[in-house]
Amino acid sequence: MKNIKIFACNTAEDFTKEICDYLKLDMGKISFMKFKNDNTFVQVLETVRDQDVYLVQTMKPPINERIMELLIAIDALKRASAVKINVVLPYFPYSRSDKKDQPRVPITAKLMASIIEAAGATRVITCDLHNPAIQAYFNNIICDRLSAQKLLQEYIKDKKLDDMVVVATDAGSSKKAYKYSEYLKCPLALIDKRRDANDDKAIASNVIGDVTGKSAIIFDDEIDTAGSIMETVKVLEKNKAKQIFVGATHGILSGPAIERIKKSNITEVILSNTVPLTDEKKLDKITVLSIAPLFAETIKRLNEGKPLGQLLITK
Numbered sequence: 001m002k003n004i005k006i007f008a009c010n011t012a013e014d015f016t017k018e019i020c021d022y023l024k025l026d027m028g029k030i031s032f033m034k035f036k037n038d039n040t041f042v043q044v045l046e047t048v049r050d051q052d053v054y055l056v057q058t059m060k061p062p063i064n065e066r067i068m069e070l071l072i073a074i075d076a077l078k079r080a081s082a083v084k085i086n087v088v089l090p091y092f093p094y095s096r097s098d099k100k101d102q103p104r105v106p107i108t109a110k111l112m113a114s115i116i117e118a119a120g121a122t123r124v125i126t127c128d129l130h131n132p133a134i135q136a137y138f139n140n141i142i143c144d145r146l147s148a149q150k151l152l153q154e155y156i157k158d159k160k161l162d163d164m165v166v167v168a169t170d171a172g173s174s175k176k177a178y179k180y181s182e183y184l185k186c187p188l189a190l191i192d193k194r195r196d197a198n199d200d201k202a203i204a205s206n207v208i209g210d211v212t213g214k215s216a217i218i219f220d221d222e223i224d225t226a227g228s229i230m231e232t233v234k235v236l237e238k239n240k241a242k243q244i245f246v247g248a249t250h251g252i253l254s255g256p257a258i259e260r261i262k263k264s265n266i267t268e269v270i271l272s273n274t275v276p277l278t279d280e281k282k283l284d285k286i287t288v289l290s291i292a293p294l295f296a297e298t299i300k301r302l303n304e305g306k307p308l309g310q311l312l313i314t315k
Contacts, residue, residue, distance in 0.1 A: 001025075001303045005048055007077075009057040009069050011276060015090065016056040018292035023300060028053075030076075032069060040065075042072045044080050053082040054299055059091045060276045067093055067112070071119045078120035086123040086302070087116060088295060090274035091222075091250050098131040113137035125298055127274055127291065128221045128249040144308060146298060148249040148272040149176075151289050152219060153183045155270055156247065161215040163242070165189050167207070169218060169232045180219050189216070191232050207239050216241040222250035223269070226257040233264055243267040250274050251288070253281050261285065 007028040008016035020027050029045035055077065057070040070087065077085050097108035109131070116124060117138055124138065127146040135143040156164075164186040168177035170193050181188040189209030216236045223229060229246055236244055244266050251271035253261075258281050261269055271277075272291040298311055 001300060003050065003083075004052045004054070004299075004303050005046070006054045006056065006299070007044070007073070009055065009066065009073055011060040011066065012056040012058040014276065015058055015273065015292055015295075018290060019054075019056065019088075019296040019299065022293050022296035030073065032073075040068055040072055042069070042076045044073075044076050048077055048080045048082040050081065050083045052084045052086070052303055053077055054086045054088055056088040056090075056295075058274070058276055059089075059093050060278075063093055071115060074116070074119040074121055084122045085120055086125060086299070087121040088299075089124060089126045090272075090291065090295065092126045092129055092134065095130040095134060096224075098134055109134050110137045113143070114139075117141050123302075125295065127272075127295075130221055144298065144312065146291075146294055146311060148274070148289075148291050148294075149179065151272060151291055151294070152247040152249070152270060153180055155287075155289060156217055156245065157184060161217075161243075161245075163214040165209065165211050165214045165216055165241075167191060167209075167211065167216050167218050167232065167236065169220060169228055173220065176221075177219060180217070184217075191235055193231075205235070207235050211236055211239050211241045213240065213242050215243050215245065217245045217247065220246070220248045222252055223248045223257060223271070224252045225255045226253070226260045229266075230260050230264060233266060237265060245270065247271075249291075251277060251281075251286070253277070258283065 005028040006020055007030045010032050016027055031043045031045055033041050055073055059066050074085055094108035094112050100107055123141055124143045128148055129145055135145055164184055166177050166181040166188050168174040168190045174190055178188055189207050189211050192206040233244055245268050246266055247270040249272050269286045271288050273288050301308055
């Protein structure tokens with residue numbers, strides 16, 4: 001590897017250190033501070049002229065502050081003459097605002113892509129987008145989308161559970177659930193969701209497939225308030241699943257999520273570390289797996305001009 005430097009934004013130091021340890025590199029030196037007027041100031045503390053730079057930012061709340069840190073750091077690197085500015089976003093901000101599904105609303109994921117590109121990024125590396133189409137929101141730069149699928153499915157496989165069944169939380173997630181069931185060589189079940197009269201909230205009511213006496217495994221791209229997960233858990237309990245595991249790439253865990261998980265009969269929640277967990281969100285039944293080595297290997301291959309196909313494609 002040559003002419004490469006890796007920098008961490010404020011809340012991304014642990015994740016970046018894992019990447020640098022994997023690559024046997026020192027973290028780049030960069031300073032973030034706030035003036036008394038609440039303005040953010042960033043200074044790159046070493047030369048980056050003609051370097052292949054990777055800037056890592058994790059989306060630990062407050063999200064909008066993380067975004068401004070990222071944009072200002074990109075601008076600082078651009079003005080310091082970095083030849084490439086690769087932005088590493090394990091979790092893409094506002095990824096759930098990916099379409100205009102109501103009158104007079106923004107498509108904020110598209111806005112995020114536009115401003116990151118306008119700030120001076122030359123590439124974005126992210127993971128398990130809520131909608132893969134977000135990759136196309138970037139007009140003139142490449143967005144590489146990694147996946148935690150291999151990390152999650154290998155962890156579940158190593159547990160050697162009896163009578164596994166992968167459960168799709170709705171019809172939209174059935175394609176992804178099918179990939180997991182293929183790898184784990186186990187059946188697939190589907191939760192049937194219905195809307196009650198004029199109520200816009202979908203209620204999980206039935207399960208299509210056999211979960212009785214089985215180890216049910218739910219996979220999703222993220223857990224936010226855990227409301228949808230709990231609806232699925234209720235149906236699985238009603239149908240006498242033996243134990244319930246939940247795997248997700250992004251552990252947002254906002255609002256009542258932690259309390260819901262704590263009080264539930266979920267055996268274990270498995271998350272990747274794309275979003276840093278605060279101390280109050282750490283439970284005995286939550287397992288966090290590191291996806292930093294996958295990002296590190298991606299960085300290595302990009303710097304060396306090697307293909308990413310094996311890292312991007314899941315089977």
